Amino acid sequence: MSGALVGIVLVSHSAEVARSVSELACGLVAGGPAVPVAAAGGTPEGALGTSAELILAxxxxxxxxxxxxxxxxxxxxxxxxxxxxxxxxxxxxxRLLDAPFLEGAVAAVVTAATGAPLDAVAAAAGEAYDYRKV
Incomplete structure (x- = not known):
């Protein structure tokens, strides 16, 4: 392990949703390493939508x-x-991860905080599809 953590980008049609999911996921690993997480939601003008420029940045x-x-x-x-x-x-x-947005983001951030490589982060996020609530 190089010491560098996997970075995570949360891409949503809503800036508020992307920011909120980022805050929740990062808050759950409070006290651990600061995983580099960025929200890329909405358009540059603040409307609902998707922006390649915001995702790239x-x-x-x-x-x-x-x-x-x-x-x-x-x-x-x-x-x-x-x-x-x-x-x-x-x-x-x-890499684009095949994962549910909220649960996958939490799993990805928690796993990245352990210093795990991208393959492990992707696997943890994808496994969030199997989380059962009942």
């Missing part, structure tokens, strides 16, 4: 060389991340 801000995990909420946020990956615009080692 967020990914660059959390890149510490250990990979960047992107978790998107739905629709165009997923498509925008896929397009950025296809065009190789995101930092090297960036």
């Amino acid at each position: 967020a990914a660059r801000s959390v890149d510490r060389g250990a990979g960047v995990a992107l978790i998107a909420d739905l629709g165009s946020s997923v498509l925008t991340v896929k397009a950025l990956l296809l065009d190789e615009e995101l930092p090297a080692g960036s």
Whole structure:
């Protein structure tokens, strides 16, 4: 392990939702290492939507060389991340995770805080689909 933590970007159609999920996930690892997490929600004008520019800036801000995990909420946020990956615009080692937005974000941040590599962060986030509530 290099000491660098996996960076995490939360991509939502809503800036408020992305920020709130980021705050919750980071709050659950309070006292541990500060995982680099960035919210990329809404448009630059503050409306609902998706912005490639905000996603790129967020990914660059959390890149510490250990990979960047992107978790998107739905629709165009997923498509925008896929397009950025296809065009190789995101930092090297960036990956879109197949995970539920809230539970996946929490699992990803908690796992990243342990110093786990991107593959383990992705696995933990994806396993959040199996969380049962009843």
